[in-house]
Amino acid sequence: MDFSTKLINWYSVNKRELPWRETRNPYYIWLSEIILQQTQVKQGLPYYNAFVSKFPTVFDLAKASETSILKLWQGLGYYSRARNLHHSAKYIVDTLDGKFPDNYKDLLKLKGVGDYTASAIASIAYNEVAAVVDGNVYRVLSRYFGIDTPINSSTGIKDFKTLASTLINTNQPATYNQAIMEFGAIQCKPKNPDCTVCPFQDSCMARKNQMVDVLPVKLKKTKVTVKYFNFLVFIDHHKKTLFEKRTTKGIWQHLYQFPLIESKKSLTAEEFQLLNFKEHYLEIEVLDYSLYNEVDIVHKLSHQHLHTKFWIIDVKSLPKDAILIKSLTKYPSPVLISDFIEQFGF
DNA sequence: AACACGGGGTG
Protein backbone atom coordinates (compact mmCIF):
# COMPACT_ATOMS: atom_id res chain seq x y z
CA MET A 1 0.00 0.00 0.00
CA ASP A 2 1.44 3.38 -0.91
CA PHE A 3 2.15 6.24 1.45
CA SER A 4 -0.90 8.34 0.66
CA THR A 5 -3.35 5.45 0.84
CA LYS A 6 -2.02 4.38 4.20
CA LEU A 7 -2.33 7.94 5.46
CA ILE A 8 -5.88 8.30 4.19
CA ASN A 9 -6.87 4.99 5.81
CA TRP A 10 -5.41 6.13 9.11
CA TYR A 11 -7.29 9.41 8.74
CA SER A 12 -10.65 7.77 8.09
CA VAL A 13 -10.37 6.01 11.44
CA ASN A 14 -8.70 8.68 13.58
CA LYS A 15 -9.88 12.07 12.36
CA ARG A 16 -11.48 14.54 14.72
CA GLU A 17 -14.89 16.01 14.01
CA LEU A 18 -14.33 19.69 13.37
CA PRO A 19 -16.90 22.23 12.13
CA TRP A 20 -14.82 23.35 9.14
CA ARG A 21 -14.76 19.75 7.97
CA GLU A 22 -18.52 19.81 7.55
CA THR A 23 -18.43 22.37 4.74
CA ARG A 24 -16.93 23.06 1.34
CA ASN A 25 -17.78 26.75 1.53
CA PRO A 26 -14.48 28.45 0.66
CA TYR A 27 -15.26 31.38 2.97
CA TYR A 28 -15.50 29.09 5.99
CA ILE A 29 -12.43 27.11 4.92
CA TRP A 30 -10.51 30.37 4.53
CA LEU A 31 -11.67 31.60 7.96
CA SER A 32 -10.55 28.38 9.61
CA GLU A 33 -7.17 28.35 7.89
CA ILE A 34 -6.33 31.92 8.87
CA ILE A 35 -7.40 31.31 12.47
CA LEU A 36 -5.36 28.11 12.63
CA GLN A 37 -2.11 29.68 11.42
CA GLN A 38 0.41 29.15 14.24
CA THR A 39 -2.53 28.27 16.45
CA GLN A 40 -3.65 24.95 17.86
CA VAL A 41 -7.11 23.63 17.03
CA LYS A 42 -8.16 23.75 20.67
CA GLN A 43 -7.36 27.44 20.92
CA GLY A 44 -8.79 28.42 17.53
CA LEU A 45 -12.05 26.50 17.66
CA PRO A 46 -14.10 28.93 19.79
CA TYR A 47 -12.88 31.83 17.66
CA TYR A 48 -13.96 30.04 14.49
CA ASN A 49 -17.44 29.53 15.89
CA ALA A 50 -17.65 33.16 16.96
CA PHE A 51 -16.61 34.43 13.52
CA VAL A 52 -19.00 32.17 11.64
CA SER A 53 -21.77 33.26 13.94
CA LYS A 54 -21.09 37.01 13.75
CA PHE A 55 -19.93 37.14 10.12
CA PRO A 56 -21.83 34.37 8.26
CA THR A 57 -20.71 35.55 4.81
CA VAL A 58 -17.75 37.36 3.31
CA PHE A 59 -20.09 40.31 2.74
CA ASP A 60 -20.73 40.58 6.47
CA LEU A 61 -17.01 40.53 7.14
CA ALA A 62 -16.29 43.09 4.42
CA LYS A 63 -18.76 45.62 5.75
CA ALA A 64 -17.72 45.22 9.38
CA SER A 65 -15.40 47.72 11.06
CA GLU A 66 -11.80 46.71 11.65
CA THR A 67 -12.29 47.41 15.35
CA SER A 68 -15.19 44.97 15.62
CA ILE A 69 -13.15 42.29 13.87
CA LEU A 70 -10.16 42.88 16.15
CA LYS A 71 -12.47 42.72 19.15
CA LEU A 72 -13.63 39.25 18.13
CA TRP A 73 -10.00 38.31 17.47
CA GLN A 74 -8.89 39.58 20.90
CA GLY A 75 -6.74 37.03 22.71
CA LEU A 76 -5.80 35.01 19.64
CA GLY A 77 -2.60 36.89 18.84
CA TYR A 78 -0.87 37.68 15.55
CA TYR A 79 -3.37 40.45 15.00
CA SER A 80 -2.19 41.18 11.46
CA ARG A 81 -4.16 38.07 10.55
CA ALA A 82 -7.38 39.84 11.51
CA ARG A 83 -6.44 43.04 9.69
CA ASN A 84 -5.47 41.11 6.56
CA LEU A 85 -8.67 39.08 6.81
CA HIS A 86 -10.68 42.28 6.69
CA HIS A 87 -8.59 43.69 3.86
CA SER A 88 -9.06 40.54 1.78
CA ALA A 89 -12.79 40.37 2.50
CA LYS A 90 -13.19 43.89 1.12
CA TYR A 91 -11.05 42.95 -1.89
CA ILE A 92 -13.24 39.93 -2.61
CA VAL A 93 -16.44 41.92 -2.32
CA ASP A 94 -15.35 45.17 -3.97
CA THR A 95 -12.95 43.97 -6.67
CA LEU A 96 -14.00 40.37 -7.30
CA ASP A 97 -17.68 41.20 -7.01
CA GLY A 98 -18.07 38.74 -4.16
CA LYS A 99 -16.77 35.80 -6.17
CA PHE A 100 -14.35 33.87 -3.98
CA PRO A 101 -10.99 33.01 -5.66
CA ASP A 102 -11.27 29.37 -6.73
CA ASN A 103 -7.71 28.29 -7.46
CA TYR A 104 -4.25 28.31 -5.85
CA LYS A 105 -2.85 31.11 -7.99
CA ASP A 106 -5.67 33.54 -7.31
CA LEU A 107 -5.96 32.60 -3.63
CA LEU A 108 -2.29 33.55 -3.25
CA LYS A 109 -3.22 37.12 -4.16
CA LEU A 110 -5.17 37.51 -0.93
CA LYS A 111 -3.35 39.32 1.87
CA GLY A 112 -2.53 36.93 4.67
CA VAL A 113 -2.68 33.94 2.34
CA GLY A 114 0.71 32.41 1.60
CA ASP A 115 1.76 29.12 0.05
CA TYR A 116 0.35 26.96 2.82
CA THR A 117 -3.06 28.62 3.06
CA ALA A 118 -3.55 28.92 -0.69
CA SER A 119 -2.80 25.21 -1.03
CA ALA A 120 -5.11 24.34 1.84
CA ILE A 121 -8.09 26.29 0.51
CA ALA A 122 -7.52 25.21 -3.10
CA SER A 123 -7.38 21.56 -2.13
CA ILE A 124 -10.02 21.42 0.59
CA ALA A 125 -12.63 23.67 -1.00
CA TYR A 126 -11.96 22.99 -4.70
CA ASN A 127 -10.11 19.65 -4.70
CA GLU A 128 -7.15 21.21 -6.54
CA VAL A 129 -3.95 19.15 -6.44
CA ALA A 130 -1.90 21.51 -4.27
CA ALA A 131 0.23 20.00 -1.52
CA VAL A 132 0.20 21.68 1.87
CA VAL A 133 3.37 22.00 3.92
CA ASP A 134 2.76 23.11 7.48
CA GLY A 135 4.54 22.29 10.74
CA ASN A 136 2.89 18.87 10.83
CA VAL A 137 3.94 17.99 7.30
CA TYR A 138 7.54 19.04 7.95
CA ARG A 139 7.63 16.72 10.94
CA VAL A 140 5.99 13.73 9.27
CA LEU A 141 8.10 13.90 6.11
CA SER A 142 11.41 14.63 7.82
CA ARG A 143 10.89 11.64 10.09
CA TYR A 144 9.46 9.18 7.62
CA PHE A 145 12.17 9.87 5.01
CA GLY A 146 14.89 10.65 7.55
CA ILE A 147 15.62 14.12 6.16
CA ASP A 148 17.78 16.36 8.33
CA THR A 149 17.74 19.43 6.09
CA PRO A 150 16.65 22.33 8.32
CA ILE A 151 12.98 22.89 7.65
CA ASN A 152 13.34 26.68 7.85
CA SER A 153 16.29 26.99 5.46
CA SER A 154 15.60 28.05 1.88
CA THR A 155 16.61 24.66 0.51
CA GLY A 156 14.55 22.91 3.17
CA ILE A 157 11.42 24.90 2.34
CA LYS A 158 11.89 24.18 -1.36
CA ASP A 159 12.78 20.49 -0.97
CA PHE A 160 9.92 19.63 1.39
CA LYS A 161 7.43 21.38 -0.88
CA THR A 162 8.72 19.38 -3.85
CA LEU A 163 8.58 16.15 -1.89
CA ALA A 164 5.07 16.88 -0.63
CA SER A 165 3.96 17.52 -4.22
CA THR A 166 5.17 14.07 -5.30
CA LEU A 167 3.31 12.38 -2.44
CA ILE A 168 -0.11 14.00 -2.65
CA ASN A 169 -2.90 11.69 -3.75
CA THR A 170 -4.06 13.31 -6.98
CA ASN A 171 -7.46 11.65 -6.78
CA GLN A 172 -8.20 12.89 -3.25
CA PRO A 173 -6.10 16.01 -2.63
CA ALA A 174 -8.52 17.40 -0.04
CA THR A 175 -8.56 14.25 2.06
CA TYR A 176 -4.85 13.59 1.65
CA ASN A 177 -3.79 17.07 2.79
CA GLN A 178 -5.98 16.93 5.85
CA ALA A 179 -4.85 13.39 6.57
CA ILE A 180 -1.15 14.17 6.70
CA MET A 181 -1.73 17.22 8.89
CA GLU A 182 -4.01 15.32 11.25
CA PHE A 183 -1.49 12.49 11.39
CA GLY A 184 1.24 14.95 12.42
CA ALA A 185 -0.97 16.54 15.02
CA ILE A 186 -2.23 13.34 16.65
CA GLN A 187 0.16 10.45 15.93
CA CYS A 188 3.52 11.89 14.80
CA LYS A 189 3.57 14.45 17.63
CA PRO A 190 6.57 16.68 18.40
CA LYS A 191 7.35 15.05 21.75
CA ASN A 192 7.15 11.39 22.74
CA PRO A 193 5.09 10.00 19.86
CA ASP A 194 3.91 6.45 20.48
CA CYS A 195 5.63 4.81 17.53
CA THR A 196 4.53 1.34 18.63
CA VAL A 197 1.02 2.02 17.35
CA CYS A 198 2.12 3.89 14.22
CA PRO A 199 1.07 2.40 10.87
CA PHE A 200 4.44 3.45 9.42
CA GLN A 201 6.61 1.93 12.16
CA ASP A 202 8.18 -0.59 9.79
CA SER A 203 9.12 1.89 7.07
CA CYS A 204 9.87 5.08 9.03
CA MET A 205 13.55 6.06 8.62
CA ALA A 206 13.64 8.09 11.80
CA ARG A 207 12.36 5.15 13.83
CA LYS A 208 14.82 2.82 12.13
CA ASN A 209 17.75 5.13 12.88
CA GLN A 210 16.55 6.36 16.27
CA MET A 211 16.22 9.90 14.98
CA VAL A 212 12.62 10.51 15.99
CA ASP A 213 13.55 12.87 18.79
CA VAL A 214 15.94 15.00 16.70
CA LEU A 215 13.78 15.42 13.61
CA PRO A 216 12.75 17.75 12.19
CA VAL A 217 15.89 19.93 12.36
CA LYS A 218 15.18 23.62 12.77
CA LEU A 219 17.66 26.51 12.59
CA LYS A 220 18.24 28.94 15.47
CA LYS A 221 15.98 29.77 18.34
CA THR A 222 14.13 32.94 19.05
CA LYS A 223 16.04 35.44 21.13
CA VAL A 224 13.97 37.25 23.67
CA THR A 225 14.26 40.97 24.35
CA VAL A 226 13.14 42.53 27.63
CA LYS A 227 11.11 45.72 27.70
CA TYR A 228 9.76 47.84 30.54
CA PHE A 229 6.25 49.20 30.15
CA ASN A 230 4.57 51.80 32.35
CA PHE A 231 0.86 52.14 31.65
CA LEU A 232 -0.83 55.33 32.80
CA VAL A 233 -4.30 54.56 34.10
CA PHE A 234 -5.89 57.99 34.46
CA ILE A 235 -9.13 58.27 36.40
CA ASP A 236 -11.20 61.44 36.63
CA HIS A 237 -14.34 62.17 38.63
CA HIS A 238 -16.55 61.42 35.65
CA LYS A 239 -15.15 57.85 35.81
CA LYS A 240 -13.37 58.39 32.55
CA THR A 241 -9.91 57.39 31.41
CA LEU A 242 -7.60 57.63 28.40
CA PHE A 243 -7.45 54.68 26.02
CA GLU A 244 -5.41 54.95 22.85
CA LYS A 245 -5.16 53.07 19.59
CA ARG A 246 -1.68 51.71 18.89
CA THR A 247 -0.61 53.05 15.53
CA THR A 248 3.08 52.17 15.78
CA LYS A 249 4.67 49.45 13.68
CA GLY A 250 5.33 46.69 16.19
CA ILE A 251 3.12 44.51 18.34
CA TRP A 252 -0.59 45.03 18.89
CA GLN A 253 -1.09 47.32 15.92
CA HIS A 254 -4.56 48.94 16.02
CA LEU A 255 -5.37 47.52 19.44
CA TYR A 256 -6.15 49.83 22.35
CA GLN A 257 -4.14 50.46 25.51
CA PHE A 258 -3.68 52.94 28.33
CA PRO A 259 -1.12 55.67 27.55
CA LEU A 260 2.29 53.99 27.63
CA ILE A 261 5.71 55.19 28.70
CA GLU A 262 8.52 52.77 28.02
CA SER A 263 11.57 52.91 30.31
CA LYS A 264 15.07 51.42 30.26
CA LYS A 265 14.53 49.59 33.54
CA SER A 266 11.89 48.80 36.11
CA LEU A 267 11.00 52.07 37.83
CA THR A 268 10.39 52.75 41.51
CA ALA A 269 7.73 55.28 42.45
CA GLU A 270 10.46 57.84 43.04
CA GLU A 271 12.03 57.24 39.66
CA PHE A 272 8.63 57.38 38.08
CA GLN A 273 8.08 60.77 39.70
CA LEU A 274 11.51 61.97 38.55
CA LEU A 275 10.65 60.84 35.08
CA ASN A 276 7.82 63.32 35.45
CA PHE A 277 5.12 61.75 33.37
CA LYS A 278 3.31 65.07 33.42
CA GLU A 279 5.67 66.23 30.70
CA HIS A 280 3.91 63.82 28.44
CA TYR A 281 0.48 65.11 29.48
CA LEU A 282 0.98 68.81 30.22
CA GLU A 283 -2.67 69.71 30.17
CA ILE A 284 -3.63 67.19 32.84
CA GLU A 285 -3.74 68.24 36.47
CA VAL A 286 -2.67 65.33 38.69
CA LEU A 287 -4.28 64.98 42.11
CA ASP A 288 -2.56 61.79 43.23
CA TYR A 289 -1.02 58.65 41.88
CA SER A 290 -0.08 55.18 43.08
CA LEU A 291 1.38 51.95 41.78
CA TYR A 292 -1.13 49.14 41.19
CA ASN A 293 1.34 46.23 41.15
CA GLU A 294 4.35 46.27 43.49
CA VAL A 295 5.89 43.39 41.56
CA ASP A 296 6.24 43.73 37.80
CA ILE A 297 3.68 41.83 35.78
CA VAL A 298 5.75 39.92 33.24
CA HIS A 299 3.84 39.34 30.05
CA LYS A 300 5.68 36.77 27.95
CA LEU A 301 5.43 36.82 24.17
CA SER A 302 7.45 34.46 22.01
CA HIS A 303 10.09 37.13 21.35
CA GLN A 304 9.56 39.73 24.09
CA HIS A 305 9.21 39.74 27.86
CA LEU A 306 7.25 42.78 28.91
CA HIS A 307 7.90 43.90 32.50
CA THR A 308 4.87 45.97 33.25
CA LYS A 309 3.71 48.45 35.85
CA PHE A 310 0.25 50.01 35.99
CA TRP A 311 0.23 53.49 37.51
CA ILE A 312 -3.14 54.62 38.80
CA ILE A 313 -3.39 58.38 38.38
CA ASP A 314 -6.24 60.41 39.84
CA VAL A 315 -6.81 63.57 37.88
CA LYS A 316 -9.16 66.50 38.00
CA SER A 317 -10.21 66.32 34.39
CA LEU A 318 -9.25 64.70 31.12
CA PRO A 319 -9.19 65.75 27.46
CA LYS A 320 -12.26 65.45 25.28
CA ASP A 321 -11.26 62.04 23.89
CA ALA A 322 -11.42 60.38 27.31
CA ILE A 323 -13.79 57.46 27.46
CA LEU A 324 -15.99 56.02 30.18
CA ILE A 325 -14.21 53.30 32.16
CA LYS A 326 -17.39 51.25 31.84
CA SER A 327 -16.90 51.13 28.07
CA LEU A 328 -13.27 49.95 28.12
CA THR A 329 -14.20 46.36 27.38
CA LYS A 330 -15.83 47.34 24.10
CA TYR A 331 -12.42 48.06 22.61
CA PRO A 332 -10.02 45.39 21.33
CA SER A 333 -6.98 45.28 23.59
CA PRO A 334 -4.00 43.02 24.26
CA VAL A 335 -4.46 40.23 26.81
CA LEU A 336 -2.08 42.10 29.12
CA ILE A 337 -4.47 45.07 29.20
CA SER A 338 -7.79 43.20 29.25
CA ASP A 339 -6.51 41.05 32.12
CA PHE A 340 -5.64 44.20 34.07
CA ILE A 341 -9.05 45.77 33.42
CA GLU A 342 -10.74 42.63 34.69
CA GLN A 343 -8.56 42.22 37.78
CA PHE A 344 -8.42 45.88 38.77
CA GLY A 345 -12.19 46.07 38.68
CA PHE A 346 -12.18 49.89 38.94
C1' DA B 1 18.14 35.07 4.90
C1' DA B 2 16.62 36.84 9.04
C1' DC B 3 13.35 38.79 11.80
C1' DA B 4 8.81 40.37 13.72
C1' DC B 5 4.54 39.02 15.00
C1' DG B 6 0.76 36.64 20.45
C1' DG B 7 -0.80 33.77 23.30
C1' DG B 8 -1.64 29.18 25.09
C1' DG B 9 0.02 24.43 25.90
C1' DT B 10 3.43 20.67 26.75
C1' DG B 11 7.30 18.04 28.79
Added chain:
DNA sequence: CACCCAGTGTT
Protein backbone atom coordinates in the same frame (compact mmCIF):
# COMPACT_ATOMS: atom_id res chain seq x y z
C1' DC C 1 12.70 26.94 30.60
C1' DA C 2 12.57 25.53 25.58
C1' DC C 3 9.81 24.33 22.09
C1' DC C 4 5.56 23.99 19.31
C1' DC C 5 1.30 25.44 17.00
C1' DA C 6 -3.18 23.95 9.84
C1' DG C 7 2.56 30.73 8.58
C1' DT C 8 2.87 35.39 6.46
C1' DG C 9 4.85 39.84 5.52
C1' DT C 10 8.69 42.88 5.82
C1' DT C 11 13.39 44.19 5.60
